[in-house]
Amino acid sequence: MHGLAQREGAITSHTRYQKKLFNNPRKDLQSSLICYGDADIYICLEPVEALRRGIFASEKTTFVINSRTIPGVMITAGLEKYPSLDKIKETLIGNAKDVYFINATEISLEYFKQNQQVNIIMLGFAISTNKLPFIEIDHYEDVIKEWLKDPEINIKALHLGIEKGKEIIEKMNLNPDKIE
């Protein structure tokens, strides 16, 4: 199958997990869709995509955003303007706990000479926020070894994302207005 998403089309996914069930259907995880305002973390590979699905965010949500922009077709056609990163941050911060930016594309190009590791670096960044509890790094490594091509490169990218993420979170906590 192909053509499910248009070139530069928006892709969103929801993942939900519950480590231990209550064994009470009223309290246990039943739906694959997140309720509005109930997201714990957003992993955004493109800044404007963070705004597009912002309805799932609330004061408990942490955003990790790749700051490299990919202007959509309306912007390249000159019909709309791409908002600045400052404007995006200002919009999100009113509806989130934390908003962190990282230029994962630049990091991937610098360390791997290709941008194919951007998503794994972003996953590493998300792990460093401690918003993906009960999953150890070994579990991610096992899945990468089992399912991805070039597991060594991807595991290196995961650790790089975690390391850079910790640095950025530390810096941002000292200077909340800074965008990486």
Place this chain on the structure above:
Amino acid sequence: MSFKETDIINIVVAGTAGQGVISVKRLIEFAAQKAGAERILGSEIFI
């Protein structure tokens, strides 16, 4: 913020086509499975 084992963890992954959104989603789901999560659900939205 600390989570209880019975808490439901909600993750949104967003991006544009070809950026690897679904790969990240599945990595998290498979890793959660390896971590022994008792229930894992997900959905994918393409525009």
